[in-house]
Amino acid sequence: MFGGIKVGTLAGIPFFVNPSWFFVFAFVVYSLATSQLPLWVPNQAAWVYWPLGAFVALLFFGSLIAHELGHSLASLRYGIPVRAITLHLFGGVAQLGREVSRPSEEFWIAVAGPAVSVALSALFWGGNVLLGGALPTLAGAFGMVAMLNIGVVLFNLVPGFPLDGGRVLRSVVWGLTGNYRRATWIAATAGRLVGLVLIGLGIYLAISQNDLGSLWLALVGWFLVSLAKQSYQQAVVLDTLRKTPVSEAQVRLITVSGALTIDELFAGFISTTGRRFYLIEDADQPVGVVDAYELTRLPRHQWPITPILSLMKPIADIPQVSLSASAMSALDTLEEARTPLVRTVEDGKTIGIVSRTDLVQLMRHAHPSRA
Known part of the structure; x- marks a missing residue:
C-alpha cells in the first residue's frame, strides 16, 4: 500500500520511508518545538527547542519502527513472512506475506506492538527520572x-479495525464464533465508528476552537474509515478463497513433447x-512448463x-500445492515463494497450473456483504 525509500534492513526485514513521512516529521518537530517542549523543558533559549524537537521526533519515530518490529517478530514466530516495515504519513505499517490462519496468531501478533511501546515508555521514563537532576x-x-x-498504546488499543485493538477484538470474536468474516465485519464496523468520531471531533475542534491543526484528527479518521472498509472487503475475498478448492482456480495442463518447436506448438495446440x-x-x-x-x-x-524445451520453466522451480487444497493455500504459496505460478499435484502427478491472474478472476466473484 505504501511505497518508499529503503533506509536499511533489520532481522532480515527491509525498512522503508514513504515520502509523505517527511511532511509529518516536519509537522511533529514544529509542534514539539513551539508548544510541547517549552512546557516539558522550560527556561531554555527558543532556538534550543528546534534541535531538541528533532531529537524527540527521531526517538518517537524510532519507537514506531520498534512497535512495528514487535508485530513483525511475532509474525515470524508463527511462520508468517514480513515483506517490509514502512513509515508513512499516518505512522508505520508492517507488510505481512500472508494473513493469519488462527485467532491466537491474530491476538499475539496484535498485542506484540503495544507491548513494545509500553516497554519503551518505561525505558524512556526511567531515563527521565535518572537524568532529571544532572541533565534536565x-x-x-x-x-x-x-x-x-x-x-x-492508548490510541492503538482502541477496539476498531485496523488498529491493534481492532485486531484483538477480531481475534476474540473469531475465536468465540469460528467465523472469520463475521469477526472482521464487527471489528471493521467498530473501526468505521471510531473513524467517524475522529472526523466529527476534528471538524468540531477546528470550528469551535479555531484550531486548523485539529483537522489532522479528521484526516486520521477518514484514513481509518477507508482502511476499515478495505479490510472487510479483503476479508470477504480471503474467506472465499479459504472455502474454494484450488481445482476451481486451476487451468488443467495439456501435455506436449519437448521436441516441438514454437511454430509446431502454436500450429498444433495454441491456435x-x-x-x-x-x-x-x-x-x-514431466520436466517443465512453458x-x-x-x-x-x-x-x-x-x-x-x-x-x-529450451524455453520452459523447470518443473522443480514451480512450487506445488495439493489438488485437494484451498485456493487460499495457492495464494499463500505464491506470496511466500514470490513466484507467478504454482502447480497442482495429485498422487505425485502435476495436474494443472494456477497463476495470479487465475486467482484474481476467482476473487472478482467475491462481493463484500454483511456477514
Missing part, C-alpha cells in the same frame, strides 16, 4: 518520548486450444528452429 534537558526529552509512546500453459514431457517424464506468452517474446523468424 535530556531528561525532559526522554519524558516526552515516554508520553508519546503511551499515546501510541486450437487457446491455452497459455503446457506441461512439457521429455523421455516420458508459457505461450513468453514464447511470443522470441523473434518470429526463430520460431521454426527453437524447441520449446
Whole structure:
C-alpha cells in the first residue's frame, strides 16, 4: 500500500520511508518545538527547542519502527513472512506475506506492538527520572518520548479495525464464533465508528476552537474509515478463497513433447486450444512448463528452429500445492515463494497450473456483504 525509500534492513526485514513521512516529521518537530517542549523543558533559549524537537521526533519515530518490529517478530514466530516495515504519513505499517490462519496468531501478533511501546515508555521514563537532576534537558526529552509512546498504546488499543485493538477484538470474536468474516465485519464496523468520531471531533475542534491543526484528527479518521472498509472487503475475498478448492482456480495442463518447436506448438495446440500453459514431457517424464506468452517474446523468424524445451520453466522451480487444497493455500504459496505460478499435484502427478491472474478472476466473484 505504501511505497518508499529503503533506509536499511533489520532481522532480515527491509525498512522503508514513504515520502509523505517527511511532511509529518516536519509537522511533529514544529509542534514539539513551539508548544510541547517549552512546557516539558522550560527556561531554555527558543532556538534550543528546534534541535531538541528533532531529537524527540527521531526517538518517537524510532519507537514506531520498534512497535512495528514487535508485530513483525511475532509474525515470524508463527511462520508468517514480513515483506517490509514502512513509515508513512499516518505512522508505520508492517507488510505481512500472508494473513493469519488462527485467532491466537491474530491476538499475539496484535498485542506484540503495544507491548513494545509500553516497554519503551518505561525505558524512556526511567531515563527521565535518572537524568532529571544532572541533565534536565535530556531528561525532559526522554519524558516526552515516554508520553508519546503511551499515546501510541492508548490510541492503538482502541477496539476498531485496523488498529491493534481492532485486531484483538477480531481475534476474540473469531475465536468465540469460528467465523472469520463475521469477526472482521464487527471489528471493521467498530473501526468505521471510531473513524467517524475522529472526523466529527476534528471538524468540531477546528470550528469551535479555531484550531486548523485539529483537522489532522479528521484526516486520521477518514484514513481509518477507508482502511476499515478495505479490510472487510479483503476479508470477504480471503474467506472465499479459504472455502474454494484450488481445482476451481486451476487451468488443467495439456501435455506436449519437448521436441516441438514454437511454430509446431502454436500450429498444433495454441491456435486450437487457446491455452497459455503446457506441461512439457521429455523421455516420458514431466520436466517443465512453458508459457505461450513468453514464447511470443522470441523473434518470429526463430520460431521454426527453437524447441520449446529450451524455453520452459523447470518443473522443480514451480512450487506445488495439493489438488485437494484451498485456493487460499495457492495464494499463500505464491506470496511466500514470490513466484507467478504454482502447480497442482495429485498422487505425485502435476495436474494443472494456477497463476495470479487465475486467482484474481476467482476473487472478482467475491462481493463484500454483511456477514
